[in-house]
Amino acid sequence: MKQYILEAKNISKSFGNVRALEDVNFYLEKGIIHGLLGENGAGKSSLMNVLSGIYQPEKGSIFVNNIKQTNLNPEYASELGIGMVHQEFRLIESFSIQDNLTLSKSNIYRDDFKNAFEKYSEIFSLSVNPEKTISELSVGEKQKIEIMKLIFNNSSIMLLDEPTAVLTPQETDQLKNSLKRLSEEDEKTIVLISHKLKEIREFTETVFVMKNGEMVAENLLTENVTDNNLIELMMGHIKKSVIDKSNKVGDAKLNIKSVEYVDKVNNYKLLDNINFEIKAGEILGIAGVSGNGQVELANIISGIQVDYSGEIFINGQDVSGKGVKSRKKLNLSYIPENRLGVGLAPGVSILDNSIVKDYFKTRRGPHLSKTKTKTYLENLINTFSIKAPDSKAEISTLSGGNMQKLLMGRELISKPEVIIASQPTRGLDVNAVEAIHNLLVDQRDGGSAILLISEDLDELFKLSNRLLVMYEGKIVKSFDINNADINNVGLAMAGVIE
Amino acid sequence: MIDIQLIGLFNATLQAATLLFIAALGELITEKSGILNLGVEGMISVGAVTGFMTAVNTENIFLAVLVGVLSSSAFASIHALVTVVLKQDQTVSGLILTILGLALSSLLGKNYVGKKLVTKLEGVTSVTDPSSILEVLISQNIIFYLAVLLMFITSFVLKHTMFGRRLEAVGEDSRSSDSMGLKVAKTQFIATCVGGAFAGLSGVYLTLSYVPYWTDNMTSGRGWIALALVIFGGWKPYRTALGALLFGFLEALVPRLQTYGFELSPYIVKITPYVITILVLVILTIYKGGKTGAPKNIGVPFFRENR
Amino acid sequence: MNNLKLFKRQSINELSTFYSFLIGFVIAIFIGSIILLVQDKNPIDTFSLMLRLSVGSINSLSSSLNKAIPLILAGLGISIMNSVKLWNIGAEGQIFLGAIAVNYLYINTQFNSPTLHIFVLLIAGFAGGSLCILIPAITKVVFGVNEIITTLLTNYIVFGITIFLINGPWKDPKSLNFPAAAYVGEEVFLPTIFGKLSLGFLICILFTALAHYLKNKSVFGFEMRIAGGSALTAVYAGINARQKAFIAMLIGGGFAGLAGAIELLSQTHRVSTGISQGFGYTAIIVAAITGMRPLGIFLVGCLFGALSIGGSVIQTIGVSAYISDIIQASTLFGALIIQFFFTYQIKKVEND
Known part of the structure; x- marks a missing residue:
């Protein structure tokens, strides 16, 4: 049996009458970029929020390094090395880059900030002064800081919730290279959430697919699976209807x-x-x-x-x-x-x-x-x-x-x-x-x-x-x-x- | 002797300012964490009456200060419980804290009205009748120097320590802070109790030194002025201190105006600090274009699973 | 292993405010009892005495209801302003300025018909309250200055003006020890309708209905709710949020001002510091405890009016009148705590 750095078994979570996650299994191998594919609302973000301790699941268990975690909250999750980049930025806008990168208790580069910042600025192709406040940064720069924050907080498992949604194609390419280097050089375990097939294909080694709160495919090797395969898994049998565009146009x-x-x-x-x-x-x-x-x-x-x-x-x-x-x-x-x-x-x-x-x-x-x-x-x-x-x-x-x-x-x-x-x-x-x-x-x-x-x-x-x-x-x-x-x-x- | 009068005015200014400043500084810390506590008036009262009662009964001035500070802090923890733990409306809770604090202190202090203090909080040096600026500065009581020290410490802690940065982070953006693994509820709870302790210190300064006796409602709106001072000071300790000096000066000036030959009614002069506060608030808001320096998350209860 | 975790409830019981109030009141009575026990007073005796002296006879009942009038009116004003999510902490000052406006008009005008005279004076009271909140309203809608602080500060300003007037220009030379303005003439006293119960109580019922209509049944109420819910939605819907806020504030102040007019014309009959005994602050509790519902404000206002009367009469047996303040404040704290359990749910989480 393979050793997993993180393993979630039979996770269920609902909000009122809405079932967000139903009996979901999810597991990660160290040093690998995993894709998590699914349509909007499939439950990808909810799963990530459970893993980072923000949502409490009603059912299920989570193992980190084979140790069962019964009381996962954001603070404890970050101690365990689980970090998440949310769809909306979780940066304190009025604080400097340096403050944002060093506030967390699990921070490891507080004393050696300058060197670390230089090193990772290079990896992320970022050139800004760390004294700058977050509100002065562009969206792309904020996203890079957001991911860098995980590294500074010693996260070995990085959960990235649609990080490319706010990026231009060029920035997306840059991000791909940065993440590849992080997984190879620093042995970071990465989860990339996306609903774009192209990105899943380019970024990841293995892929999980979610649909309607359920995990419909686990740990497929990305190179062995076809686009059509993935689309079918992701959308189920719902065929996207084709719209007739020959209607009459007026004034x-x-x-x-x-x-x-x-x-x-x-x-x-x-x-x-x-x-x-x-x-x-x-x-x-x-x-x-x-x-x-x-x-x-x-x-x-x-x-x-x-x-x-x-x-x-x-x-x-x-x-x-x-x-x-x-x-x-x-x-x-x-x-x-x-x-x-x-x-x-x-x-x-x-x-x-x-x-x-x-x-x-x-x-x-x-x-x-x-x-x-x-x-x-x-x-x-x-x-x-x-x-x-x-x-x-x-x-x-x-x-x-x-x-x-x-x-x-x-x-x-x-x-x-x-x-x-x-x-x-x-x-x-x-x-x-x-x-x-x-x-x-x-x-x-x-x-x-x-x-x-x-x-x-x-x-x-x-x-x-x-x-x-x-x-x-x-x-x-x-x-x-x-x-x-x-x-x-x-x-x-x-x-x-x- | 105009000089003696001026020195007296200076002395009175410092004392009035101290009273306002300590409470304002406490509220500043609470608000920095994202909790608005409108109960300052009530907390000062509780600190004032419990400190006074302890002083009358034990004649131990140090114990009196301690009791005043701790009881006010414990009183503030009601607000922390209701708003931080139970996530209820901060405005309502704070207002009720004021009403409850005033009622409670009147109830507790009922038998102490008119009692005299045997030992009051004396100046640190033997100068009792200062005749120069320097003598005024060296003849204050210990709480004055403590207030000055607390100003430096608070400013330093907020700006340069991890604890302070985290406190401010929580008040700016509790959701982001939470996802960074910071303890939002714990930080806010502590900040609220610290705010209460400071208000208590202000309270004992009131009854053990400033006007060493007890009557109902003797805080007479100073808690509210302290709240305004935080806004006035743009949530910065030094500017808040400056504001406290200005308001302290006005409070000290009122009873002296007639001796300077002004024919203004003292009742009208008495309302000037309040009028000025409103003016200052308006000017600050216009000047800063809405950016008053307020913590962004102030007044917003935090619940992690809110989507 | 099981853990207790907090979850937000998806739907909240409609009567939750009512239940919270009831339980809060029980908690408050319990706290009050402890305080009485500490003071060597029998709580049951004391509370039954309070009950008897506040509602036991037509006379005491009508005093209680008279006391409720300012609480209800000021509470309604607070609740109307809350529709646009604004706080009115300045009801106390508005009550005073309402009374001052009445006295000013009384001194400076002549009317042949007493009915018309009273009517005009009541309007003057309303206008006085609106005037009192005018500066906070302007600074709020034009510059965005926090209304909590400004309405509060106006309390001290108006109180200062009151003291100035009753010690200076309006000082009644016949009132030696207690500074006060001269009494108004009997022709403008508000008539009583039942026992000592003043006509003000009918006005109060009328205004409760008015506030209820304004908040819940009118287009203006709807526009206030949208403006209070989200300024951006208001802009999107073409609703002038600032205008709604401004009008709501003037109405809110006016309600409290009217309370001041009624106090002057039916209770004190002259301007003094006794026009309000903290009614403006207690009204905040009354409004908050009912979730800002006008009909609730009416009922709780009556209850708290009785509590205040009860509190003031038991002073004679050596119990502090502040006991009723403490019961009122504790009721709200208790209600807030109970409300938490209606909003959130503590559940066991299975980890296996």
């Missing part, structure tokens, strides 16, 4: 003319000369690594951000100087990227959240009719098959998929003319993604003009009629979907335009 519903938006503090153009139009029955996709102006663009079209220059027309009407409400009255819907916090108000009931778009339609003077709002919500629940048992409960008691369905339903029920959908499927499970895609296609067929902002190229290729690529606030390339090639789009996203 232009949304026109954006030379929109510019300047960050006044840093005097930096966040949006630079943006022009496009979307016709009725058309889905226009916007591809790009997040942080290249997509959020600002969506906010400007929806009327949230007002201090921009340029012109915006909805259904031929100039709305450039108008606010959120008047744009809503022209039947514009906005599904923001930030589901809970922008689209939905946390701490407020499901009922209240369900009427955020159309509440002025249910009012009678100052009075808000309870019966009308309840009917409104029931209609949403039935039309969009949302699971929301208690309308008075806080919105955050819903699962991510149901939250998004409520948000989408609220925005779509009035058959909007124009829809802005920003990252509509991020973090959702396969079935929820499928449902959301169908909703968007239904709207398209009903004659809505849809702007789809996404980082998920599969989604963009599946749904869009046309594709624009944003990079550093500019539209650097546009594709007709029939002539688009995923590699060219990827290059454009990284700013490479031939």
